[in-house]
Amino acid sequence: MTVKWKALFVSLAVPLAVGGLSAFLTKDSMKEFSQLRQPPLTPPMWVFPVVWTVLFVMMGFASYLIYTSAAGTGEKRRALTLYAVQLAVNFGWPILFFDLNWWMPAFFWLLLLWGLILWTMLWFGRFRRMAGLLLLPYLLWVSYAGYLNLGVALLN
Numbered sequence: 765m766t767v768k769w770k771a772l773f774v775s776l777a778v779p780l781a782v783g784g785l786s787a788f789l790t791k792d793s794m795k796e797f798s799q800l801r802q803p804p805l806t807p808p809m810w811v812f813p814v815v816w817t818v819l820f821v822m823m824g825f826a827s828y829l830i831y832t833s834a835a836g837t838g839e840k841r842r843a844l845t846l847y848a849v850q851l852a853v854n855f856g857w858p859i860l861f862f863d864l865n866w867w868m869p870a871f872f873w874l875l876l877l878w879g880l881i882l883w884t885m886l887w888f889g890r891f892r893r894m895a896g897l898l899l900l901p902y903l904l905w906v907s908y909a910g911y912l913n914l915g916v917a918l919l920n
Contacts, residue, residue, distance in 0.1 A: 768832055775828035779820040782851050786858045787813065793862035803915025819902045823851070826888055826898035835891040843887045850880035867917035874910045881906060 798809055830843050854877055861870035881903045889896025 765832075768828075771831055772825075772828050775831060776821060776824035778827070779823045779851060780817070782855050783816055783820045786855050787816075790858045790862040796865075797862055797916075800916055801919040803912060803919060806912060806915075815905060819905055822898045823847075823902060826892075826895040829892045829895040829898070830888055833891045833895070839891065843884070843891065846880070846884050846887055850877060850884050853877045853880055861913060867913065867920065871910065871913045871917055874906060874913055878903065878906050878910065 794809065827844060827847050830840060830847070833840065835843070853873070857870055857873050857877060860866045860873055864870075881899060885896045885899040885903060887896075888899060
């Protein structure tokens with residue numbers, strides 16, 4: 765398999781840019797967040813950017829696998845559009861949660877994101893099994909984030 769370097773770079777850059785912009789927009793709120801009552805099993809604050817960076821790289825590589833797959837153009841377009849929609853929803857969650865402190869609406873937004881990730885994962889898996897599997901840690905992390913989100917909403 766020949767690597768399409770430009771496509772790989774763009775595939776990795778897009779989710780990292782979305783995550784980086786979201787982090788930039790919410791960075792001032794993180795100090796406030798650390799002062800809130802947290803549910804049990806909340807990790808140290810440094811864990812979040814590390815995990816999200818790894819997940820964004822995995823997402824990007826999954827999208828690259830779809831882009832370079834043998835699927836038809838229309839099928840690829842639908843799969844990558846779904847991927848873009850879930851990425852946009854992902855971008856909105858930290859703003860709702862950290863900047864606006866809308867913890868319960870953010871939880872329901874996260875449920876929407878979870879469904880979109882699952883749908884994207886299943887759609888990707890139809891064309892490249894590995895692309896779907898690369899989204900599994902993302903789905904699991906968002907499940908955990910849902911627990912943390914709901915915990916903060918109920919405790920504060």
